[in-house]
Amino acid sequence: PQIPSFLLLLLLLVVPEARASGYKTCPKVKPDMLNVHLVAHTHNDVGWLKTVDQYFCDAATLKAPTWKTSPCVVNILDSVVQALLGEPTRRFVYVEMAFFSRWWRQQRETTREVVKELVKQGRLEFANGGWVMNDEATTHYGAIVDQMTLGLCFLEDTFGKDGLPHVAWHIDPFGHSREQASLFAQMGFDGIFLGRIDYQDKYTREVAQEMEQVWRGSTSLQPPTADLFTSVLPNNYDPPSGLCWDIRCHDPPVVEDLGSPNYNADSVVAHFLNVAADQAGHYRTNHIIMTMGSDFHYEQAQNWFENLDKLIRLVNAQQQTKGSRIHVLYSTPACYLWELNKANLSWSVKQDDFFPYADRPHNFWTGYFSSRPALKRYERISYNFLQVCNQLEALTGPVANAGPYGLGDSAPLREAMAVLQHHDAVSGTSRQHVADDYARQLAAGWGPCEVCGAGPGDVASSAVRNMSHPRLCPIINLSSKYPHLKSFPIMTVFHGLDPFLLPTLASVFLLPWHQVVDHLVLSSREHPPELLFTGSAPALGFSIYSVTQVHKQNPQTGSSWLNPQKSQSSVLVIENEHTRAVFDTHTGLLKELENRDKKLVLPIRQAFFWYNASKGSxxxxxxPEKLDALPVSLSSETHLVKTALVQEVHQKFSAWCSQVVRLYPGQRHLELEWTVGPIPPEIGFGKEVISRFDTTLETHGRFYTDSNGREILERRRDYRPTWNLNQTEPVAGNYYPVNSRIYITDGNIQLTVLTDRSQGGSSLSDGSLELMVHRRLWSVDGCGVGEQLLEPGKDLKGLQVRGRHLVLLDTTQAAAVGHRLLAEKEVLAPQVVFAHGGGAPWTHPGNRRRTQFSGLRRELPLAVRLLTARWGRRTLLLRLEHQFAVGEDSEGNMSSPCDLGLENLFSTFTITHLKETTLAANQPWDRASRLQWTPNTDPDLHTPASSLDSAAITLQPMEIRTFLASVRWNLRGVV
Incomplete structure (x- = not known):
């Protein structure tokens, strides 16, 4: 329902003194009493049991026969706004911009003005403010930053400084990463509120009154840059027992009519006072917070608020009638935090993270680290493609709008990627039809950004077209668009320098305009044949090649079919100048890995195993039902392929599990391309498949994983740094999220495995590493999704998944730099796309179109990466990051501060003005101010100064600096 215009005038007169947003609008408290801050809120999953559309309940959804049983976010927001107008002391907190922005677009201007005034007065407060409340285990830091930027900039554009969230609100993610804390701190948040932490951790904190402390999010960034005050909520994010008055709750309403047989006011007040007193014993100040709401609450907001009104009035009346020292009030997370800060206490410091999470014995939430591996991979590929799309859009500028094609729109993919960061999306914890819808959103988002769209509005197509040649098609669409090619269309390799594998159906040769590329190889494998060639592209740019079919035995190209044969050799080896891998000729398994440069030889055995799932999976x-994983097979059928450009060992472990171990010339890592599934249905509750590496390294129970793709954390088996662990699950309780890499070391030799998506991993015995690659379950774990994790696949027999692990052996000192750089390349792998039409016409000697383009005039320093380059809010959004941590490069200077000149750095434009912002680009850096907290370990902290010069900037180790740039275009003669 729309709000009548006359109510707007009434609202403006209700609270005339509240004219400024932020902490100045916070309600008054009583310093000599226990202040109970009631936070009315709703938690709206952006997809979970139902799709995003079904939860929002737009007009199309409302026509469905089941709409009455589904919560509707549109109803929640309508109802809350109306209820807030009914009583000026009421306050409400909202979080997910994916829903709010959609609701906002549907409102009339009168309603918008009312909402703006509610926000200005602090009665409607935004917490977190991201597009979604993102997962923290399976998300890459770049995607987190993108989705937070999308939501926070929407708030800034819509409400100005009035809509600025002061606190992060991560009440539902299933464990919390240290990198997330660092990112939030760099976005300018004053604190974070957590709902779910391990039950043993929570009990220890309650006893020690450490439910609140300072969380140090980085070991590299100088405190308090990455410090974040952290408060653990008492009831996850639910109301106290017996005090829930939503239509989805079963607690009786507050009845204060003495003549009613349902009178309960005295008992409700007494219960509340007991709850408050008990909770106060676990916190350090005379302020406590109670969450009054839960999943999709407040569809009938008046019912909730009326009962809270009564509770507040009845409890506060006890101060006069019975001398109570408890004061209860409507509040918000930010206002509660403000009172804690004014207490001026010193706080303990946390330096690890909150993984893994268990809510009770034997119930570790570590399976989702690997659930739905195909969706996890699709999300990672889409993140890559979005960056390419953004960069091309940024580099092309006004030229892309010229002529009949015009600039497209990367916003749909940006929004789809933001949705995928939700803690029930990329995590793999939604129902199947919702997971399908997430994939649909990504696919739809690729459309306007995609380089082979039928219309003129595709970003990458328009950009590359203006720089080079006609419309392009992604490689992933090649087989469907060109099933019987005699000649490949023009091919563009964007941003990369690696060998490429292309699916094809015939022997071909590669022609980069006027020069024939040497060393073409076409190898036939168990999956479709692939063309292998060495391709390259400049940084932030692309190279163009054409590919033409020739006779299968053309002597000029030397191309031929190479059918892999079963190895008859007594020695099964693949090797190049840097790396040597030896396989056991009897079992076909990897048995030895050698780094020839460092003369390191490590006995190693790699194979696939599976855990038999229990009823609780x-x-x-x-x-897992048992501690020991079972081998898929004790041996593999093995085939060997050796060519000038690649050496491969093909391993078949079973009908549903195979692998290609691959090594290219010049490559310092071993590539393991695994194919697992469909996992067969057998007696039991399912299979959880791992790839395991067993070595002779003495690791003393320690291993190391990344945090959202950035800094590394040490893990210790059966150990937690901040409490004495009672380990109830020796396997699942030692699993951690692996977003990009995991490694073990004995202090001298390091074995690292890089992943191409987020997975769960561990080291369950010394010298061993394992990564979970796939899981199929016939059980339900009782955590709410209510559906088996079966993933039907195309033929409804189960999902087949393919992925890559990159294995590196090096000295511990040398490993950090090379392994980090390779991990980043794996995340942002080259994009290979194709143009409509054949390749031959583009080889004409008179054709003057360029074959190579770079958006940079000079290469960036090795320690620096361009994290973001895209149009944002009428200016160019640039993020530059230092890739290395303090002390990470012990042999060189990669861990030192890095100076970077921005003047004339980009080839298509010149920066004329720079404005530095916080990480999410929604606040000017020089005007952002955070509450200061006093850690009890180092009271002399200060915020380091950051200098900005239009010509040069300095990046400290692990620092990300964000800028909005005005530019002058230099496109003449460049494209």
Missing amino acids: GAYIFA
């Missing part, structure tokens, strides 16, 4: 929970 599910999309969230990893609960």
